[in-house]
Amino acid sequence: MRKQLLLLWLFALTVQVAFAQDAPKPMSWKDVATWKSMPSGGFKLSPDGQWLAYVLTGIEADGELILQKTADPASKKSFPIGNASFASFEFSDNSQLIAFKEYPKFAEKQANEKAKGKPLKEKLHLIKLGSEDKKTFEGVSGFSFNNEAASHLIINLPKEGNGDAKGSDLLIYHLATGKSQNLGNVREHAANKAGTHLAYSVDAANSQGNGLYLLTMASNSIQVLDSDEAGYQSINWTEKGEAFAALKMKKDKKYKQDKGAVLGVKNLSNPQVTLYEPAKDSTGFDQKYTISPNRRPMWSEDLTRLFYGIHPLVLAEKESPKKATNTDSLKLAESENLAKIMADTTIKSIADLQKAIGKLNSSKSDDKKANDAKKPEMTIWHWNDDRLQSRQQVMENMDKTYSFWAMYDVTGKKHFALQDSSMRDLSLLPYQQFALGSDQQAYELDINLNGQTYRDYFIVDLKTGAKTPLFEKFYQPSFASMPRPSTDGKKLLYGKDGHFYVYDITAKTHTNLTEKLPVSMVDVEDDHNVIKPLYNPLGWSSDSRYVLVRDGWDIWQIPMSAKETPLNLTQNGKKEKIRYQYRISLDSDEKGIDLTKTVYLRTYGENTKKSGFATLSPAKSGLTAGAKTLLWEDANIQGLTKAKKAAVYTFTKEKFNQPTQVYLTDATLANAKQVTENAPDAGKFAWSIGVKLIDNVTAKGDSLQAALFLPAGYVEGQKYPTVVYYYEKLSQTLHNWSNPGYSGTGWSPSLYTSNGYAVLIPDIVYKMDDPGMSAVWAVLPAVDAAIKTGVIDENKMGLHGHSWGGYQTSFLITQTTRFKAAAAGAPLTNMISMYDLIYWNSGGGNMSIFEASQGRFFGGPWENWEAYERNSPIYHVKNVQTPLLMLHNDKDGAVDFTQGVEYYNALRRLKKPVIMVQYLGENHGLGKLENRKDYSVRMMEFFDHHLKGLPAPEWMSKGVPRLKLGEHLEERAF
Known part of the structure; x- marks a missing residue:
């Protein structure tokens, strides 16, 4: 009996110990170091929506990449990625491959830091989806697929040695054949959207072979577009990928900056290269300026003009040359000094002679001190300074590198300066017919003193460079009031005196869009000392016929045509205290809001704290009134995304005591299933119960x-x-x-x-x-x-x-x-x-x-x-x-x-x-x-x-x- 009781006691004790070991415990600060979770941006869908990948990383833990089929959770595989503060992984555009980097392990980093060793190398893994095929590249820095073609993997190799050369090796891996090609001394590279061409620049030791090159991916042929003892940089493809622009910078010892030229390349099958060199344009280009390396050049939409930055040239500081000793002039000076002493009748004794010689030496020393005097290090704070000296110090490098937009008409072979110091800011509007210029220099002192923001605005005609005033001392109580262009670049939406207006650039007319609405667009909950701040508008429709604005609750569709009536699209927001907060963009290439497609909105209950998504349906013209709720829960729901080439959707959901998880669904957002296991150790710890x-x-x-x-x-x-x-x-x-x-x-x-x-x-x-x-x-x-x-x-x-x-x-x-x-x-x-x-x-x-x-x-x-x-x-x-x-x-x-x-x-x-x-x-x-x-x-x-x-x-x-x-x-x- 005593033995049975002992066994029962041991069994109960074992159960209690096991239960205590398994029971969630309070999280300690030491536990945080090895806690692994999914970082922001740590989840991706393949373009076809058939695969998903996400990463789990920790502060002092080694991370992993999780890869699985969206339809088959059992296919999940895990790959080590080392200790990463930012994980790098990408699906190929054809959804056949995934590439990801593996970083050194945390223990390796610690040991290397203690030993003060050289930087540890990173690996790149390439996996063919649905197979066991994996290829590893050692010692890489960055990588990318060649966009839509997905025929090549482009790998940056770390720069090692090579003196002053700015380039390093670029490895081109041919995905179909498994062959590798090395391009040496590559400074920059960029593939076009279709992935058919790779533009790159070479920057080698002693500038040997420096130039701008174009690699045709299918034929593996390379063309030299320009070559010189210069630096080639800022490669910038057009959105469609049919042309690109770049800069060519050459050193000039007379100036602190390099002198720039702009290159434009189009007709990729038989490249047509435009080279504009301001130094050779003495009549059209102010030679006190040069093209700036601090602004990326770009083609106009119609490929007739090149846009680039210009900035003033600054003379290099001249070093005072060391003068060779002239023995003849020294002898002459000595004889002149001797003559002065001999002619001085006041010298009566040896003491007088010593004083005269000392006076001459002192004069020489004073001259030398004057030439070698050091300038003080100081700052002058003046009450009329527009910006505090401290602000000027913070902005010094930005001010030094500031550039003004300029334009080159390729056909007319003419340069236009589009702005100068009287108009500090300029935004090129869509399709580059017009630009919106602005300047606040006249008001900067007062802005910095009382915080009330004013700005002058101008319209710049990009065909002629002509500047026309639009607004003088325009008040901006918040970001919402700033003019923003229509999708076609011909109109501007702006806020003034508590209303939204549209300015038609060609007709030169202003129209109040909201004065007849039964609601106000003023953000009455903004308790700062500003006058009539507005709620941020959602933006323009893709056809530029409508703007979508908010009254803080509902979304209103405002037509440009007087024949149509403004429409409350969501209707129940103010009544039910639901905020229709913003529209979700599901297409990274979209231009404006496409009202011919379903529009997704994020919703939030002001009093309930519920959140979710709703949709607006397209009609023959604009959108139909009445939002349809798809999700509405006591949770934080957001992050709606769509696979690039498939109707596969994901969103995130979390609660205060439930880690953020990703859910997979279709366009209806119904029957969503959780596809991530974020914070896998969450079950080990005790959390808030609600x-x-x-x-x-x-x-x-x-x-x-x-x-x-x-x-x-x-x-x-x-x-x-x-x-x-x-x-x-x-x-x-x-x-x-x-x-x-x-x-x-x-x-x-x-x-x-x-x-x-x-x-x-x-x-x-x-x-x-x-x-x-x-x-x-x-x-x-x-x-x-x-x-x-x-x-x-x-x-x-x-x-x-x-x-x-x-x-x-x-x-x-x-x-x-x-x-x-x-x-x-x-x-x-x-x-x-x-x-x-x-x-x-x-x-x-x-x-x-x-x-x-x-x-x-x-x-x-x-x-x-x-x-x-x-x-x-x-x-x-x-x-x-x-x-x-x-x-x-x-x-x-x-x-x-x-x-x-x-x-x-x-x-x-x-x-x-x-x-x-x-x-x-x-x-x-x-x-x-x-x-x-x-x-x-x-x-x-x-x-x-x-x-x-x-x-x-x-x-x-x-x-x-x-x-x-x-x-x-x-x-x-x-």
Whole structure:
């Protein structure tokens, strides 16, 4: 009996151990390093829709490529691809092959890094679909198939040696025969769309054989199109692939830049080469300019004109030649000096003679110093500068390489400069009949000061180069107002004074498209200090007869003809609070919206957070009113794509606790089946069991929502420690999967819910002159509403936000003591001093951000002092009782490091509990992996102590002396 009981006890213990081993566990930060998932862009369909491939990669894990038939999950095969931050794989256009790169393994990279070895080589694998055939190429850098023909695999080999030559070997692999062909010293190459021809340039040592070449793929014949001691670059095929343009750049010691020429090649069967050399066109081309290498040349649609960039020539700095010593002139100078001394009657003694000689030597030394004087390194900041000097420094290289559009009429053999410094921007419109020019130089100073954007617009006739004013001081409250061309290039859609207009370029007429609509196109939810911003339009129809615009809910079809009536295509959006957000483009070659085909739309429920797809059906003219819902679920559904040559569709679906997966379906989107196994280790870990959508009303009466993510292992009736996270409006992320990772801010909501935290993400809307108080008015009522669910432990709540969210955090703790801990990343803390600081990443000033963008203030502090002070954390610092962990880096180019220092020192002076962590050399968010790891762990340790009662690590309770910091960091590294 005792033996049986022992056996039963051992069996029960074994079961318990096995169950414990199999039970999902909370994910640790160390687990994140080897977590594998499908990256963005990591899934592809073959053009015929019969095959699919996707990759799984990890930070410190070796990845794999999954390949299978779409109709046969059992055909799935896995291939190792090493440790890849970006995986490279492609199907051939005929759907017969797939090629992918294999990178060195993570362990190999680590060992090589420690040994400081040479760069490790990468492999390329080529697989024939449906077979076991696989060919491997060693030591490659890049690859591509020759587009539609899919007859060759083109492989870039790494450049090794070869001096100053810019070319490297290019391997052409013939797929039908398995033979390889090596082209040496190839600098650039590009196949046309049909894949029948490969244009390439050669750049060899000492420029021997440099030229532009054309390889005919079928016959394997090579033609030399141009050859010279020059650099050939910027090969650019037309969209159809019947012609291409390129640049030819030659060195000229007189100038800092190379002198350029443009090449145009057409009639590929018997190539016709046009070479325009500005240096030989002394009458038509301003010789103070040359063709620029910084803009790709292009043919016009009708192949009659070449377009290219030009920029001013800059003389090379002359080196002062070393003058040969002239002994005769030295003897003459010495005799002249001797004569001066002898003629000086004031010299009465040896002492007088020494002084005279010393005076002559001093004069010589002064002359030499004047010639050798070093110029100072300095900057002059002038109040009339259109752009801050800091902005000019950031833009310096771009300004140096800026080029103006120009045109060469091939038949007339004439060059036209299409723009100059009085019109800085130019866009060639479709079919190159006209161009849209613009310039904001007259308003740039004010734009940089108050953020209100104005611009002058011009129409340029591309037949003559003539420029005609279109708008003067055109106001652009948002991107939606910018003029955008019709598909035929003859009209412009633009926004003005809360309406959409169309300008007919040939008729020179303006028509208000929306004035008679029963709805407004103004984005009334935009709470920035701009006037009547519009919702972004969907665009032009492919026949240029209609434009599709949005009122924030529904989509409207507006005809160009006065005989037709505008039509509400979707009809139920505003009524049912469904946002028809955007149209899905399923054809990469499309021009405009083809209204003769079914139009797919992405839909989103503003109040329900549901999402999905709907369609609009074509009619005899335009589209039929009434959208048909195809998918509508409590999930985040998006990413609809179509196989290039088949009616095979895919989309992605995810929930907060379910990783993103790809689903395969047909045009109806019905009966979709999951075809990926993203995040294959997800079952090993505990995740949030679900979400709740919290409705709440702000202190100012605005109806908002908040997303509440339940902790793993949630038990109803039990309360949980909670981190409140925010950044303006984020409740739309209710169904978004958060892939575990080391973010640049330390925040990973899935890690927190996995480790027993609830996460609350409330919406914030803003009132002008009160960005800080707006957070108080929105966040606290949202927290109150969430507490009523019974999920949140109101005595164990923490706050976290980064950047603007960091500002909200640093401000909220001055207004309430309800939170037991707060972590603020890169926070703005003094709105008055921050206003006059510089956004170093762009070099611009903060004032425009404060007045017309995120700051949401009327005017500057000197005219609105009370509002700036009222919303600055630093002026309420004495109220803080919440322990604060602050991240601020010394090279923060968005929120100046002094903002963190100012707040830290104020809190420290008042002996408030504050810790500031600073990662040397890091910007607004953490970039280095070791730093992202470190801060992610520290922030969770901070919340674990204050919200869960775990012991505080020593760095938190006592700090770390400078002399012990190295040892401390080494102990924690993983």
